Amino acid sequence: MSFAWWAVGIAALCLFLVAYYPTVSKTPALTQFMEEAPEWVKAFVGESAEDYTSPAGFLNGELFFMMAPMLFIIFTVSRGSAAVAGEEGKGTLDLLLANPIPRWRVVLEKAAAMAVSSICLGAVLWSALAAGAAAFGMDIGLGNLAAACLSCLLLGLFFGALALALGSLTGRRGQAVGIAAAFAVATFFLYSLSEVVRGLKPWSRLSPFYYYLAAEPLKRGLNGIHTLVLLASALALTALSAYLFERRDILV
Amino acid sequence: MEKVAILTRGLTKYYGRNRGVEDLDLRVERGEVFGFLGPNGAGKTTTIRLLLDLIRPTRGKAEVLGMDARVRGVEIRKRLGYLPGDLALYDNLTGEELLRYLAGLRGGADWGYVRYLAERLQCDLTLRIKSLSRGNKQKIGIVQAFMHRPELLIMDEPTNGLDPLMQHEFHRLVRETSEAGATFFISSHNLPEVERMCDRVGIIREGRLVAVDEVEALKRKALRRLEIHFASPVPPGDFAAIPGVKDLRVEDRTLTCSLTGSVDALIKAAARFEVLNVVSPEVGLEEIFMHYYREGSGGEGGGADA
Ligand SMILES: Nc1ncnc2c1ncn2[C@@H]1O[C@H](COP(=O)(O)OP(=O)(O)OP(=O)(O)O)[C@@H](O)[C@H]1O
Ligand SMILES: [Mg+2]
Numbered sequence: 001m002s003f004a005w006w007a008v009g010i011a012a013l014c015l016f017l018v019a020y021y022p023t024v025s026k027t028p029a030l031t032q033f034m035e036e037a038p039e040w041v042k043a044f045v046g047e048s049a050e051d052y053t054s055p056a057g058f059l060n061g062e063l064f065f066m067m068a069p070m071l072f073i074i075f076t077v078s079r080g081s082a083a084v085a086g087e088e089g090k091g092t093l094d095l096l097l098a099n100p101i102p103r104w105r106v107v108l109e110k111a112a113a114m115a116v117s118s119i120c121l122g123a124v125l126w127s128a129l130a131a132g133a134a135a136f137g138m139d140i141g142l143g144n145l146a147a148a149c150l151s152c153l154l155l156g157l158f159f160g161a162l163a164l165a166l167g168s169l170t171g172r173r174g175q176a177v178g179i180a181a182a183f184a185v186a187t188f189f190l191y192s193l194s195e196v197v198r199g200l201k202p203w204s205r206l207s208p209f210y211y212y213l214a215a216e217p218l219k220r221g222l223n224g225i226h227t228l229v230l231l232a233s234a235l236a237l238t239a240l241s242a243y244l245f246e247r248r249d250i251l252v
Numbered sequence: 253m254e255k256v257a258i259l260t261r262g263l264t265k266y267y268g269r270n271r272g273v274e275d276l277d278l279r280v281e282r283g284e285v286f287g288f289l290g291p292n293g294a295g296k297t298t299t300i301r302l303l304l305d306l307i308r309p310t311r312g313k314a315e316v317l318g319m320d321a322r323v324r325g326v327e328i329r330k331r332l333g334y335l336p337g338d339l340a341l342y343d344n345l346t347g348e349e350l351l352r353y354l355a356g357l358r359g360g361a362d363w364g365y366v367r368y369l370a371e372r373l374q375c376d377l378t379l380r381i382k383s384l385s386r387g388n389k390q391k392i393g394i395v396q397a398f399m400h401r402p403e404l405l406i407m408d409e410p411t412n413g414l415d416p417l418m419q420h421e422f423h424r425l426v427r428e429t430s431e432a433g434a435t436f437f438i439s440s441h442n443l444p445e446v447e448r449m450c451d452r453v454g455i456i457r458e459g460r461l462v463a464v465d466e467v468e469a470l471k472r473k474a475l476r477r478l479e480i481h482f483a484s485p486v487p488p489g490d491f492a493a494i495p496g497v498k499d500l501r502v503e504d505r506t507l508t509c510s511l512t513g514s515v516d517a518l519i520k521a522a523a524r525f526e527v528l529n530v531v532s533p534e535v536g537l538e539e540i541f542m543h544y545y546r547e548g549s550g551g552e553g554g555g556a557d558a
Binding site: 090094096097099100 | 306307330339342393
């Protein structure tokens with residue numbers, strides 16, 4: 001049910017942004033403004049500062065740098081933390097685990113459900129952008145668009161799996177959401193600041209956002225290694241969740 | 253087929269430094285209705301959740317249907333019905349949706365039987381669970397535990413929230429299902445209910461099993477309180493000598509006392525006067541246990557056989 005609202009919201013946001021694009025592209029002064037902006041401002045608008053008026057630059061700056069990952073992370077973290085810790089908090093886990101299902105399977109099936117709904121949300125993101133681009137004459141490759149959407153989705157799944165693992169470890173949803181969100185914010189700043197703060201550069205690879213954005217999927221398509229890093233770590237966290245959940249007491 | 257439904261040896265659970273249960277040696281035979289009686293915080297829920305492998309023992313072992321609860325949980329739960337003590341259901345579903353979901357997790361249930369159970373407990377399955385009263389939610393929990401006709405039903409305070417009429421219907425349902433071969437492990441803090449429903453009783457207090465006994469024996473030994481109202485003042489002397497009578501007080505036209513064993517002598521003594529009313533106020537569990545404890549009457553009956 002709430003998935004429908006998410007889908008509507010994301011589709012509306014995409015269409016609104018793309019509809020706004022023609023106005024931006026006819027304002028070259030914006031590009032100039034961005035070029036003259038201080039480094040730290042650029043860091044917060046992302047890679048695309050220099051060519052803000054190109055389709056890819058516009059979408060990167062307005063959507064893929066911050067808005068889309070933030071929405072996806074909120075979505076996946078809320079699902080990932082609800083899966084085990086949420087049910088545990090409500091007390092329904094006793095009822096569920098009284099069935100002849102091993103705990104690890106409960107975790108994996110819930111993780112799969114989270115992945116499927118996230119993939120659907122990714123598909124909504126892509127279709128809305130593709131439809132908007134066609135309607136408002138925005139020249140952007142559908143393949144690259146898909147690469148960006150997929151990367152964003154995988155970033156979301158990473159944090160969703162993190163929230164799932166934290167919930168599986170502690171059984172407390174508030175904690176799982178809090179820690180996962182704090183980690184997301186911290187690693188976002190680590191990555192975006194590493195663009196301007198020299199000393200941070202070597203550390204940027206510790207940030208999941210690096211594997212999401214550094215290879216510029218919207219401009220250059222999918223980077224195999226970066227994609228694989230996100231996917232593998234999401235899977236590893238999911239497996240860890242199952243392991244952790246098997247080993248502990250269910251809270252009342 | 254294994255003869256023992258539940259067997260625990262030295263089962264112990266600490267929550268950090270909090271005592272849950274300690275050195276529990278419990279043995280429930282197949283086919284019996286076993287009552288697990290204890291006051292608040294005694295460790296009933298802890299024991300039950302250990303049997304379900306929802307929590308893990310600090311030490312000791314639990315076997316359910318002949319299988320180690322820690323190792324073969326899935327096989328055990330296939331043959332088990334469980335009613336949690338703090339029952340929480342998926343509020344957004346209707347009763348029927350919830351039961352179909354749970355039945356699906358077990359590979360289906362006989363839907364005719366589900367309807368029969370719901371009808372007996374007068375439980376409307378078409379309503380959203382969040383709109384149900386506490387007692388009506390409890391009924392869905394009960395149906396859920398029975399619906400796949402499990403061999404063993406473990407129920408944590410099942411009559412919680414049910415009105416007296418429904419409690420009696422539930423007792424009948426338990427007796428009938430037991431006659432059809434099922435084993436029950438039912439926790440409660442209500443002695444009369446356990447007396448009505450169970451074959452044997454285990455009494456747990458402060459995390460330890462203090463007695464296991466046949467219900468019949470318990471009835472003989474249990475402490476009752478009696479209050480007799482007379483039409484005119486009675487002489488206390490006539491009642492003081494009756495065997496089993498303790499804490500006798502006669503004030504004006506009212507007699508109060510505690511009593512173990514048969515009430516026969518007392519009633520016959522009272523019958524010589526004009527009796528207006530006989531009341532038996534419920535005795536607090538703690539008092540029953542203290543009494544039971546002092547008498548040292550537990551022990552035999554298969555409790556401490558580890
Ligand atoms: N999660 C927990 N953390 C700490 N202590 C706990 C926890 N659960 C139970 N306890 C403690 O263990 C003891 C036994 O509790 P339990 O819930 O098993 O009692 P009970 O017999 O079911 O009581 P009631 O009749 O109130 O349901 C209590 O002293 C309780 O405080
Ligand atoms: Mg309890």
